[in-house]
Amino acid sequence: MSFNKLFEPITVGDVELSNRIVMSPMATNLATPEGYPTEELVMYYVRRASVGLIITEYTYVNRVDARGTPNQLGLYSDDLIPKFARLTEAIHNAGTKIFVQLVHVGRKTRRDLIWNNTPIAPSNVPLLEPVREMSEDDINRVINDFVKAAIRAERSGFDGIELHGAHGYLIAQFLSPAVNRRSDRYRDGVIFLEELLKEVRSVVSIPIGLRISVTEFDNEGLTPEMVAKIIKRVEGLLDYVHLSAGRDGPLGSSMPFYYKRPSFIDEAKVVRSTTKLPLFLVGSISTPEDAVKVLEVADAVVIGRQLLADPDWPIKVRLNMPIRPCIRCNQSCRLLATREVRCDVNPELGWELLPTPPKGFGEVVVVGGGLMGMEAARILALRGFDVKLYEKGDKLGGQLNEIRDPYKRAEFMRLVDYYERELKGLGVKVYLNTEFKDDGGNVIYAVPKERQPEFKDYRGLRILLDSNLYAYQDYVFEWVRRNEVYVTDNVFRGLDRARAYLLMEKYRELGVEFVKSPESVKADVVIHSVYRDQPSIGKAIARGYWLGRTYGQLK
Structure with missing residues (x-):
């Protein structure tokens, strides 16, 4: 075209x-x-x-x-x-x-x-x-x-x-x-x-x-x-x-x-x-x-x-x-009641006055092929380092590969495509299915300290979800196919209101039931975990950016 x-x-x-x-x-x-x-x-x-x-x-x-x-x-x-x-x-x-x-x-x-x-x-x-x-x-x-x-x-x-x-x-x-x-x-x-x-x-x-x-x-x-x-x-x-x-x-x-x-x-x-x-x-x-x-x-x-x-x-x-794609998450760019504008996929937004980090040389190893590791590798390569990226799994993307929400997945996986093209163009050497063995060289471990909960395959049960964790919002799309699923208002806490409204509409189309209190449902599985601050794409990319930007500085 x-x-x-x-x-x-x-x-x-x-x-x-x-x-x-x-x-x-x-x-x-x-x-x-x-x-x-x-x-x-x-x-x-x-x-x-x-x-x-x-x-x-x-x-x-x-x-x-x-x-x-x-x-x-x-x-x-x-x-x-x-x-x-x-x-x-x-x-x-x-x-x-x-x-x-x-x-x-x-x-x-x-x-x-x-x-x-x-x-x-x-x-x-x-x-x-x-x-x-x-x-x-x-x-x-x-x-x-x-x-x-x-x-x-x-x-x-x-x-x-x-x-x-x-x-x-x-x-x-x-x-x-x-x-x-x-x-x-x-x-x-x-x-x-x-x-x-x-x-x-x-x-x-x-x-x-x-x-x-x-x-x-x-x-x-x-x-x-x-x-x-x-x-x-x-x-x-x-x-x-x-x-x-x-x-x-x-x-x-x-x-x-x-x-x-x-x-x-x-x-x-x-x-x-x-x-x-x-x-x-x-x-x-x-x-x-x-x-x-x-x-x-x-x-x-x-x-x-x-x-x-x-x-x-x-x-x-x-x-x-x-x-670098906008994934239409409507999160950091919509928090204007209390924050300056930010972007989950662009950690430089709002910080355009930051000086260019110093040039580097020599080899640096980045361990972890999720968003944090890919962003760290990108910044290091832009600074001039010879970068090797190790991922023990068979593909880049980390927890993005676990997304079950089809609408979210269609947008978010574009981010992985971007990093794959960008890292290739920058000459980053990527090693998949490889456990890195530390030999004492220049290594950055870009592995998150916390992660979203992993998917559990429930069948024929009554599930009550009372959690705002992003992963559980995704898993509802899978659970509702084989279970009765009930959600509380806490599921939508912290979401941009347009995103929350449309997510509710998708849930209704699938037959998810909405309840006001957890006590109103006698459930086989109850998931309760409400966070003010949870792992996110924005935090992972920002951490990778600063790992790459500050590498080599004296602490």
Whole structure:
């Protein structure tokens, strides 16, 4: 398959993008509490500047009631312009374009995040906390906040502006019939959008786009047909449309591995048939094949989590190099209530400012062919060592080979394929079915101190699972074929809510029973073990990375 179309230029407004790969706006918590870019955030974006366009994370427009997360970007004051100009300068020096995504979160926030003010919304429909219905004065104030933020964006050197009208934020709250219950003229939420676009367009000369959810996953919310009509009404005020999905529920654009990939192409076709505007499309796109398929409908493909997993994705597609895959686990990249963005398969995410480790020479032996060992071998080889990797089993991958969940296995085993290609390209010598005998040389033992529980083949029994260990979640797929299986809420503890929701749906399809308490079932086998901190892919890879990175340093 040819991937050449990905690297064709495209013009948005009067801005030419060097290729059709766009970095999705994703929250990071890498900004300061005051809302300006840190050096960590600047380098996070620079590291991904091989795309044709970077769209920043959502950036709030006032310091009154617009913020949604603690360390979110904000363009609420002229004082912030020099710091944002530093970001745009860095991206331009790296050879690409950058748009800022402006947002007011409306009801999708809490008082403690908006300086103890009451969240506002088009209607008094609470979400996280009680809200106040917006008056016309509030509406005019918020439009003015967007206008001022747009002026700051252009003065900061941004190449364009994207208004965030997706995912249940304020613009989406006006547009969605599920939550807009006003009785005045703004009951037609497109009027608010039109007024906002007209005012913003009157003060800036850079392109303006709109991100909108092409589906909200419920019968009361936006549908592709509704979105097509909305876009048609405001088409003359826009330079492009960015289609995403979701509102307030667990389902959105960042689908876990239980959902089809790539997502939302069928929905996008409805919008495509009614507008000639450049169309951007996001949704679980990770492979080059996915991306080319998207370009059959859209003009640009928006990549999110895959660029967290591998910031060099565009370069590697063009050069046919091994790509570190996003496995759509939705774990470390979704812990933004309390953490900065991280990625289970990319231990460098969020640490882009770390210096390059020193070069090495000579032979190093790595014992253990699981994720820890493969990552350690990869880093050592990149540093210049002659690496030998020993695995006593007949294949690489360690505990990944034990996965029983078919949806998880389809994604996670791509990680093993990546390491096999990467290690081969780096010249790592791999010895399978081999017990290493320590001869006193340079050896790294990359064997986990703890592991997930091994599978036990129960038959004809009543099994009660009251554990959040990942392995047991997998084993349910096997157990339910020959047993009665009951699960408690603890099974889903710690999972991203979209992953938990879809896992529950898969269990229901298989006939798994849900119970509120372990005492409600008289079971033959009871499994109870709830962990706050359990073995995981992310921990194994991170440990291997640091083993390889710090090898040779004095302790």
